Amino acid sequence: MQIISSIQEIQQRMLQLRAEGKTIGFVPTMGFLHEGHMTLLQQARQENDIVVLSVFVNPLQFGPNEDFDRYPRDIERDEQLARETGADYLFYPSTEEMYPAPMTTKVTVTSRTDVLCGAKRPGHFDGVAAVLLKLFNIVMPHRAYFGLKDAQQVAVVQGVISDYNIPVTLVPVATVREADGLAKSSRNVYLSERERAQAPAIYQGLQLARQAAEQGERCPEALTALVRDHIVSHTEGEMDYIQLYSYPELESVSELAGTFIIAVAVKFARARLIDNIILTVE
Amino acid sequence: MQIISSIQEIQQRMLQLRAEGKTIGFVPTMGFLHEGHMTLLQQARQENDIVVLSVFVNPLQFGPNEDFDRYPRDIERDEQLARETGADYLFYPSTEEMYPAPMTTKVTVTSRTDVLCGAKRPGHFDGVAAVLLKLFNIVMPHRAYFGLKDAQQVAVVQGVISDYNIPVTLVPVATVREADGLAKSSRNVYLSERERAQAPAIYQGLQLARQAAEQGERCPEALTALVRDHIVSHTEGEMDYIQLYSYPELESVSELAGTFIIAVAVKFARARLIDNIILTVE
Structure with a gap:
C-alpha cells in the first residue's frame, strides 16, 4: 500500500x-x-x-x-x-x-x-x-x-x-449488524449491560414496520407508530425521533409509494443510537 | 463532426x-x-x-x-x-x-x-x-x-x-482585436462612424498604463487616471468604470505588485464597450 x-x-x-x-x-x-x-x-x-x-x-x-x-x-x-x-x-x-x-x-x-x-x-x-x-x-x-x-x-x-x-x-x-440485529456502532460500548440487552428492539421495531408494509400497510403514521411502540415498550431508551420520508429525497409523504426510509434515534443513558431501514413498495 | x-x-x-x-x-x-x-x-x-x-x-x-x-x-x-x-x-x-x-x-x-x-x-x-x-x-x-x-x-x-x-x-x-486595437465585439456594429473612429482610444489608454507600469509607476490611481484621461479626451463615450485589481483575486490594491488587471467600460450612444489588460510587475 x-x-x-x-x-x-x-x-x-x-x-x-x-x-x-x-x-x-x-x-x-x-x-x-x-x-x-x-x-x-x-x-x-x-x-x-x-x-x-x-x-x-x-x-x-x-x-x-x-x-x-x-x-x-x-x-x-x-x-x-x-x-x-x-x-x-x-x-x-x-x-x-x-x-x-x-x-x-x-x-x-x-x-x-x-x-x-x-x-x-x-x-x-x-x-x-x-x-x-x-x-x-x-x-x-x-x-x-x-x-x-x-x-x-x-x-x-x-x-x-x-x-x-x-x-x-x-x-x-448495508449497515453491519451484531448477531441480534443491533447496528454496529462505536457508541454501543457506552450501553449498560441492561441497555445492551434491550437495544436490539430498535431493529426489531424497524422489522415490524417492514413486515406491515409488505403486508400492505400504506399509512406512514401507522408504520412509525409500530416502531415507536415496540421500542418504547421494550427499552428504557428515550425516542429522540422516529421519522418516515421518501428516499433519497427525504420529503414527507402522506401515503407510501416508491422508496422510503424509516429512521430512528434512541437516547440511552450514555449513548444515542441511530438506525434505519429503506423499503420499496409498489 | x-x-x-x-x-x-x-x-x-x-x-x-x-x-x-x-x-x-x-x-x-x-x-x-x-x-x-x-x-x-x-x-x-x-x-x-x-x-x-x-x-x-x-x-x-x-x-x-x-x-x-x-x-x-x-x-x-x-x-x-x-x-x-x-x-x-x-x-x-x-x-x-x-x-x-x-x-x-x-x-x-x-x-x-x-x-x-x-x-x-x-x-x-x-x-x-x-x-x-x-x-x-x-x-x-x-x-x-x-x-x-x-x-x-x-x-x-x-x-x-x-x-x-x-x-x-x-x-x-487573448482578446482578438481589430487592426487599430479595438477589441472585437458583436456590439461594435452599433457604433456610429465617428464613435468607431474614436473607440481605439480605449485600448490606447490601456497601453499607456502598461507603458507607465513598465517604466516603474506603482500607484494604482496614477495608472487608472492615465487610462481615464486618454479615453475621456479622445472619445465622446462616457466612462462607466475604470478599475484596477489584483488578478485573478480581483481585490483592491494600494500599491502594484504581482499580477493585476486594469478593466474599463465605456458607454457610447448605442453600445457599451469593455476592454482590459492584465499585467505582471515585480
Missing part, C-alpha cells in the same frame, strides 16, 4: 491507472477506522482493481460548537487496518494541501438536510459536499462506497453526484 | 477517448458563435487531439430581469461554424437533459464577483460555476478555453477549478 499526501501526485497516479484500464474503488473517511469502514473497504476490494482509502478530517463539515481539534485521530492504526483489508493507496493530505487558499465558492446543500440528524447540524452537509466534490476530482474513482447507517449522507451525496454529473457510481453499503 | 445531446453518450465517448490516450480540448459556449469563439476553437484545435464545443443556453446564469427566452440562438449556423473550425464533437443538450430534476445543492461564488460587470449581475457567476462544474464532469477535458475579453469570468472559473481540484487546465485566450 502506498501512502500519498500530495493531490497532484495521486491525481497523476489515478489518471495513469485509468489509462491502463483499471477500475478504482474509493472509500472516503475521516479516519479512526471502525468495522463499518472495514466493510466498505472489503466491498471496494471485491469490486475494483484498485482501492483508495482517504483519511482527512475535513474542517468544513464541523460546526462552530463541534470540536474539530478533538476529533479522534490515529493514522498509524488506520494505516495498519487499511493494509490488512488490501487497500492499494491511502490518501492522507494535510489541511493545507486540501485548502491552500480561501475557497472562492461555497456549496450549500439546499434539500435533504433539514430532517433527521442533519437538522441538528446546520452546515455539516455543506462541508461534506464541498470535500467530496474535491475528493471525487482528486481520486477520480469509478465507484465510491458509503455506509447506509448514515442514510442521510448517502442521500446528500447522491444528490451532489446527480447535480454535477460526476462520473462515479455511489455504492450504498 | 458528431452532434451529441445525451450526457451519458458524451461521457462514455470521452472516457473512451481518454482511455485511448487522446487529449481533449473544450470550448463551452451559449452558442450564437462569433469570432471570439472561433479563436477559442482554433486554439483548442491546435493544442488537442479532440475538440469539443458545447452549446447550451444555461438558464441558471440569467437573472430575473435578463431574458433567457430571448437570448439569440442559431444552432444550424453554430453547427456550420464548428465544422469549419474542425471541431470533433458538438455537445448540444436540452435544458431537461442538463437539469432533469431540481438541484439539491447551490454553488455560490463568494469572491471575485462584486466588482466590474459582475457587480451588476448578482447570481450570474453562481450559474456559470454550476454549469461548468457539470460540463467539466460531462466532457472531462484536459484543457478548457475561455476568452480574456471577459477576464472576470476567467478569474471566477479559475477559482472554481482550484477550489474543487478539477483536473483541467484553464487556457485563457
Whole structure:
C-alpha cells in the first residue's frame, strides 16, 4: 500500500491507472477506522482493481460548537487496518494541501438536510459536499462506497453526484449488524449491560414496520407508530425521533409509494443510537 | 463532426477517448458563435487531439430581469461554424437533459464577483460555476478555453477549478482585436462612424498604463487616471468604470505588485464597450 499526501501526485497516479484500464474503488473517511469502514473497504476490494482509502478530517463539515481539534485521530492504526483489508493507496493530505487558499465558492446543500440528524447540524452537509466534490476530482474513482447507517449522507451525496454529473457510481453499503440485529456502532460500548440487552428492539421495531408494509400497510403514521411502540415498550431508551420520508429525497409523504426510509434515534443513558431501514413498495 | 445531446453518450465517448490516450480540448459556449469563439476553437484545435464545443443556453446564469427566452440562438449556423473550425464533437443538450430534476445543492461564488460587470449581475457567476462544474464532469477535458475579453469570468472559473481540484487546465485566450486595437465585439456594429473612429482610444489608454507600469509607476490611481484621461479626451463615450485589481483575486490594491488587471467600460450612444489588460510587475 502506498501512502500519498500530495493531490497532484495521486491525481497523476489515478489518471495513469485509468489509462491502463483499471477500475478504482474509493472509500472516503475521516479516519479512526471502525468495522463499518472495514466493510466498505472489503466491498471496494471485491469490486475494483484498485482501492483508495482517504483519511482527512475535513474542517468544513464541523460546526462552530463541534470540536474539530478533538476529533479522534490515529493514522498509524488506520494505516495498519487499511493494509490488512488490501487497500492499494491511502490518501492522507494535510489541511493545507486540501485548502491552500480561501475557497472562492461555497456549496450549500439546499434539500435533504433539514430532517433527521442533519437538522441538528446546520452546515455539516455543506462541508461534506464541498470535500467530496474535491475528493471525487482528486481520486477520480469509478465507484465510491458509503455506509447506509448514515442514510442521510448517502442521500446528500447522491444528490451532489446527480447535480454535477460526476462520473462515479455511489455504492450504498448495508449497515453491519451484531448477531441480534443491533447496528454496529462505536457508541454501543457506552450501553449498560441492561441497555445492551434491550437495544436490539430498535431493529426489531424497524422489522415490524417492514413486515406491515409488505403486508400492505400504506399509512406512514401507522408504520412509525409500530416502531415507536415496540421500542418504547421494550427499552428504557428515550425516542429522540422516529421519522418516515421518501428516499433519497427525504420529503414527507402522506401515503407510501416508491422508496422510503424509516429512521430512528434512541437516547440511552450514555449513548444515542441511530438506525434505519429503506423499503420499496409498489 | 458528431452532434451529441445525451450526457451519458458524451461521457462514455470521452472516457473512451481518454482511455485511448487522446487529449481533449473544450470550448463551452451559449452558442450564437462569433469570432471570439472561433479563436477559442482554433486554439483548442491546435493544442488537442479532440475538440469539443458545447452549446447550451444555461438558464441558471440569467437573472430575473435578463431574458433567457430571448437570448439569440442559431444552432444550424453554430453547427456550420464548428465544422469549419474542425471541431470533433458538438455537445448540444436540452435544458431537461442538463437539469432533469431540481438541484439539491447551490454553488455560490463568494469572491471575485462584486466588482466590474459582475457587480451588476448578482447570481450570474453562481450559474456559470454550476454549469461548468457539470460540463467539466460531462466532457472531462484536459484543457478548457475561455476568452480574456471577459477576464472576470476567467478569474471566477479559475477559482472554481482550484477550489474543487478539477483536473483541467484553464487556457485563457487573448482578446482578438481589430487592426487599430479595438477589441472585437458583436456590439461594435452599433457604433456610429465617428464613435468607431474614436473607440481605439480605449485600448490606447490601456497601453499607456502598461507603458507607465513598465517604466516603474506603482500607484494604482496614477495608472487608472492615465487610462481615464486618454479615453475621456479622445472619445465622446462616457466612462462607466475604470478599475484596477489584483488578478485573478480581483481585490483592491494600494500599491502594484504581482499580477493585476486594469478593466474599463465605456458607454457610447448605442453600445457599451469593455476592454482590459492584465499585467505582471515585480
